Amino acid sequence: MTATTPGGWLLVLALTLPAGAMLLGFVAGGRHAQRIALGALAIWLAIALAVALQVQASGAPLAYVIGGWQPPLGMALRADGLAAAMLLTGAVVLLAVALFGQGAYDTPRGAAETRAAYAFWCFLPALAAALAAAFLGGDLFNLFVALEMLTFTALALACLDGKPSQFKSELRYLLFALIGSVLYLLGAGLLYGAYGTLDIALLAGRTRADAPTMVAGALMTAGLIAKMALFPLHFWLPPAHAGAPAAASALLSGLVVKGAFVLLLRLWFWVLPAPVVLGGGTVLAALGATAIVIGSVVALRQERLKLLVAYSTVAQMGYLFLMFPLLAAADADAASRAWLGGVLQAVSHALAKSAMFLAAGLIAVSLGHDRVTSLGGAARVMPITVIAFALGGLSLMGLPPSGGFTAKWLLLRASVETGQWWWSLVILTGGLLTGGYVYRIVAAALAPPAPGCVARAVPRPQELCVLALAVASMLLGVLPLYALGLVRVGAP
Amino acid sequence: MTAGLLFDLMMALAVLGTAAWTLAARTQFAAVIGFVATGLLLSLVWVRLGAVDVALTEAAIGAGATGVIILYVVARLRGGTAEISAATPSRAQRALAALLAVAVGGVLALAVLNLPDPAPSLAEAALAGSAPLGLGNPVSAVLMAHRGLDTLLESVVLVFAVLAVWSMAADHRWGGAPGPVFRREESGPLSLLARVLPPVGIVVGIYIAWVGADAPGGKFQGGTILAAMWILPWIAGLARPPSITDWRLRLMIAAGPLTFLCVGLAGFAVADGFLSYPPSFAKPLILLIEAAMTLSVAAALACLIAGPPERRLPPESMAADRR
Numbered sequence: 011m012t013a014t015t016p017g018g019w020l021l022v023l024a025l026t027l028p029a030g031a032m033l034l035g036f037v038a039g040g041r042h043a044q045r046i047a048l049g050a051l052a053i054w055l056a057i058a059l060a061v062a063l064q065v066q067a068s069g070a071p072l073a074y075v076i077g078g079w080q081p082p083l084g085m086a087l088r089a090d091g092l093a094a095a096m097l098l099t100g101a102v103v104l105l106a107v108a109l110f111g112q113g114a115y116d117t118p119r120g121a122a123e124t125r126a127a128y129a130f131w132c133f134l135p136a137l138a139a140a141l142a143a144a145f146l147g148g149d150l151f152n153l154f155v156a157l158e159m160l161t162f163t164a165l166a167l168a169c170l171d172g173k174p175s176q177f178k179s180e181l182r183y184l185l186f187a188l189i190g191s192v193l194y195l196l197g198a199g200l201l202y203g204a205y206g207t208l209d210i211a212l213l214a215g216r217t218r219a220d221a222p223t224m225v226a227g228a229l230m231t232a233g234l235i236a237k238m239a240l241f242p243l244h245f246w247l248p249p250a251h252a253g254a255p256a257a258a259s260a261l262l263s264g265l266v267v268k269g270a271f272v273l274l275l276r277l278w279f280w281v282l283p284a285p286v287v288l289g290g291g292t293v294l295a296a297l298g299a300t301a302i303v304i305g306s307v308v309a310l311r312q313e314r315l316k317l318l319v320a321y322s323t324v325a326q327m328g329y330l331f332l333m334f335p336l337l338a339a340a341d342a343d344a345a346s347r348a349w350l351g352g353v354l355q356a357v358s359h360a361l362a363k364s365a366m367f368l369a370a371g372l373i374a375v376s377l378g379h380d381r382v383t384s385l386g387g388a389a390r391v392m393p394i395t396v397i398a399f400a401l402g403g404l405s406l407m408g409l410p411p412s413g414g415f416t417a418k419w420l421l422l423r424a425s426v427e428t429g430q431w432w433w434s435l436v437i438l439t440g441g442l443l444t445g446g447y448v449y450r451i452v453a454a455a456l457a458p459p460a461p462g463c464v465a466r467a468v469p470r471p472q473e474l475c476v477l478a479l480a481v482a483s484m485l486l487g488v489l490p491l492y493a494l495g496l497v498r499v500g501a502p
Numbered sequence: 503m504t505a506g507l508l509f510d511l512m513m514a515l516a517v518l519g520t521a522a523w524t525l526a527a528r529t530q531f532a533a534v535i536g537f538v539a540t541g542l543l544l545s546l547v548w549v550r551l552g553a554v555d556v557a558l559t560e561a562a563i564g565a566g567a568t569g570v571i572i573l574y575v576v577a578r579l580r581g582g583t584a585e586i587s588a589a590t591p592s593r594a595q596r597a598l599a600a601l602l603a604v605a606v607g608g609v610l611a612l613a614v615l616n617l618p619d620p621a622p623s624l625a626e627a628a629l630a631g632s633a634p635l636g637l638g639n640p641v642s643a644v645l646m647a648h649r650g651l652d653t654l655l656e657s658v659v660l661v662f663a664v665l666a667v668w669s670m671a672a673d674h675r676w677g678g679a680p681g682p683v684f685r686r687e688e689s690g691p692l693s694l695l696a697r698v699l700p701p702v703g704i705v706v707g708i709y710i711a712w713v714g715a716d717a718p719g720g721k722f723q724g725g726t727i728l729a730a731m732w733i734l735p736w737i738a739g740l741a742r743p744p745s746i747t748d749w750r751l752r753l754m755i756a757a758g759p760l761t762f763l764c765v766g767l768a769g770f771a772v773a774d775g776f777l778s779y780p781p782s783f784a785k786p787l788i789l790l791i792e793a794a795m796t797l798s799v800a801a802a803l804a805c806l807i808a809g810p811p812e813r814r815l816p817p818e819s820m821a822a823d824r825r
Binding site for chain 1: 668777
């Protein structure tokens, strides 16, 4: 039985505040939408921080039973360490992107409402609401609604430029996302038919390894990995993410794919029975390992900066799947390290990748192009942006003292401790390849400008937003260990 | 018993038959007709299964609204042969998709045949939980109370969808009215229908939404009928949609989720917390939400069907319209 915990109302607020802000901004429009979104996202960050502090302090998950209707008839919102950490990450990235977006999507006083600005300022709080629903939801069908919210938001953000050329790759993305949603829904229906509940806490430990459960697990997993662009379902991601405007790319690569990741963790480590997890985890990790190698190699060969960063997302998402077989191992300490490593990878990638996409956007604006081979002079005009890009890159490579280092080190240790040393080879190879493509960019940016190259200066506030995200991904690596304990609260 | 079984068998064959016919249809128009027919037959299947609420929704949204949208797409693609053949999947892709669909269908059948019998169900609990709310239809109790958060978020998704459709507009058309302009039909069957049907249809739509508290029906089904009653005069050129920047149109679309959200949050003050209703006042509050949601569903569906803004009316033609 779930009971509402003290501070549970914070979860309601985390979900309703951005949803309400989106609705109000939708009606008010123009400059009002912008101010409502900025204000709401600032408060949302405070709420996320309060949730994280409360979970950390009490050492137990927060819960709120909606309307007083107990599951299985009703449903509950829950925040364990995973949810709290992801919520906080989402709030930090969204606020930074919102402040960054004030450059391109500002509606000055008295100016008429424009399409892109209106959509941007409505969909920012919309994404916040969708992420809150995905991270806090305790019910498999409610999480389906969260997936729908994420899909619509992501699609609209990706088309923000209104370029017809972008519609084709977005249509392909929509197709993948919708097929993923349908597969997830079919699986959820089967689970309800088998157990008479969709509540994750009630399903936990109660599922059997029978045909309906296996089929449901397979369908839902297939649907979710299509949304996460795991190899071999990855090819929709690079054009969709790279073609979007910088602020949107940062949100898509940094946050949207993480929504499906949290759902996949809930499905595998709470709902599915242990034998399935034991067998299937290796398959997922093998796909993840392939994604790391192939994604990094393809990224190395890219000629366009934004496409390179997008392929790097394919590779970095692969790391998230390495935790699955490690968590299923018998060694409790190693499993705990793998859990921490996997979640930290999600958090640090969200921060680093959003910084890198924003930086790539600024570079493209300044130089007027984003060809990797002719980035010369960029470091001279915008040193802060190039430094932010490099810091994000360090985190992706897994060099100390970044958040990515802690994450990859924990995964590496867990793989050796559980005797699955082969994953550590993949982690090291991926790090080297990542070093390769990050070096390519940074070296090109540090090169002297080509004759005739005119690089414009970019607004300092935008550069500082990018730097803040990159520094946050570094700070994650120097956090004291007890702060990381947050992620372990309520871990499987 | 045998007659019922025979009927079910015929229904199943008919659904599969129309679905196969839809896939094999040579023209796009025929495929849409097949799609709508499959949807209508499916809603009969839902009636046979005793799920009248689902049947109504399938007929209204699955067959009706979706059918209109696809038909509209077919009409707009006319002449775009090059674009269509470029976007048509190759034979190999189609074979692969068919294989995948058969495989998913196969494992689904395997899973469904292995489900526990009798199925575990929350029907008893939902029935017991609907009485204190004063609702005769347990489906409404589930949608508005027990799983109220799902309904609230789905209604927010509807606003997302309208906004997403609008945001696909060309920049210079922002501020215009959604959809194309239809020539005003002074006579003919469409014009007659557009004048005669709405008065009846609006009453039926409101009735279906109102009766949802105690019998099958509700905001989604009623709202769809109301949307259709606006679409009809729009296509006949008798009505014009307002500009998408008009705050009244936007408020109409957001009114449902906003009301739901406010009532839900008021639960902190007057009841047991978020989305709980005070026992003595539950039904009026639920009816208030349903009323606002019916309006929003109707406005949102009409906007989804009309599509992104396609023109910007110069001020003088707006004035001429009002004449």
